Amino acid sequence: MKKAIVIGASSGLGNEVARLLLEQGWTLGVAARRVEALELLRELAPERVQTQAIDVTSDDATAALDELIAKVGGMDLLFYAAGIGKQNMELESDFELNTVTTNGLGFTRMIGAAYRYMATHGGGHIAAISSIAGTKGLGAAPSYSATKAFQATYLQALEQQAYMRKLNIRFTDLRPGFVATPLLGDNPKYPMLLETKKVAREMVKAINSGKHVWVIDWRWRITTALWRRIPKCIWRRLKIK
Ligand SMILES: NC(=O)c1ccc[n+]([C@@H]2O[C@H](COP(=O)([O-])OP(=O)(O)OC[C@H]3O[C@@H](n4cnc5c(N)ncnc54)[C@H](OP(=O)(O)O)[C@@H]3O)[C@@H](O)[C@H]2O)c1
Numbered sequence: 747m748k749k750a751i752v753i754g755a756s757s758g759l760g761n762e763v764a765r766l767l768l769e770q771g772w773t774l775g776v777a778a779r780r781v782e783a784l785e786l787l788r789e790l791a792p793e794r795v796q797t798q799a800i801d802v803t804s805d806d807a808t809a810a811l812d813e814l815i816a817k818v819g820g821m822d823l824l825f826y827a828a829g830i831g832k833q834n835m836e837l838e839s840d841f842e843l844n845t846v847t848t849n850g851l852g853f854t855r856m857i858g859a860a861y862r863y864m865a866t867h868g869g870g871h872i873a874a875i876s877s878i879a880g881t882k883g884l885g886a887a888p889s890y891s892a893t894k895a896f897q898a899t900y901l902q903a904l905e906q907q908a909y910m911r912k913l914n915i916r917f918t919d920l921r922p923g924f925v926a927t928p929l930l931g932d933n934p935k936y937p938m939l940l941e942t943k944k945v946a947r948e949m950v951k952a953i954n955s956g957k958h959v960w961v962i963d964w965r966w967r968i969t970t971a972l973w974r975r976i977p978k979c980i981w982r983r984l985k986i987k
Contacts, residue, residue: 751777753827876920919958
């Protein structure tokens, strides 16, 4: 039976992907700070779901991950969905720094721990949600877009390192456009807004088919391809919100 750890499983995309993996017969270890939401997942299949409180910004987060892996009995797949983000036009300092701590430091801590585990346990698959926001610096969300670029580059670097070290670790960098999850708040009004369930299904499909990088959906694939071609002198004048 395949074993997956889902970090950031208490809401939004992580929660939805955890439900889909359960439907596909996986055994799961689910983690986040809000354990009550994790317990609801466990109730769906108590014999196949283990829960663990993990705050990825905390020093003891990797020990908690080890504990969860032990409870599940291994880790073939890490699905990493933990993250925070919002628009910050006032450049409020606490939010900028918390975003770097969660999406930068927390991400590095947890992805690194999973990589080291897989390196010494015969391999595995690391799938993480970065974002289309990492494609270019977005003025409305500076720390968010910068940390998402960091995540994408980090995954690319680890994938190259895994090849160099002949480790059997696969990677999938999932980059959705705007998705109507709690991260965007109530009543989100964003262009080309995507449904959580639909995005989660596309994510699981991308993992199962071994995609290395997958932008969701096709409209965002075209948009980000165009963004990349916009010269810097024009990009700095655009109002993208
Ligand atoms: N929604 C979008 O438009 C969108 C677009 C592109 C990418 N993404 C990315 O998708 C990922 C999932 O976000 P979502 O949209 O599904 O939002 P969400 O519903 O707010 O889910 C975020 C998840 O991250 C967990 N989390 C946050 N801080 C954490 C911490 N310090 N330690 C452990 N877990 C933490 C939350 O759990 P607790 O609060 O219980 O800890 C929650 O389970 C994020 O990386 C986000 O940047 C979202």
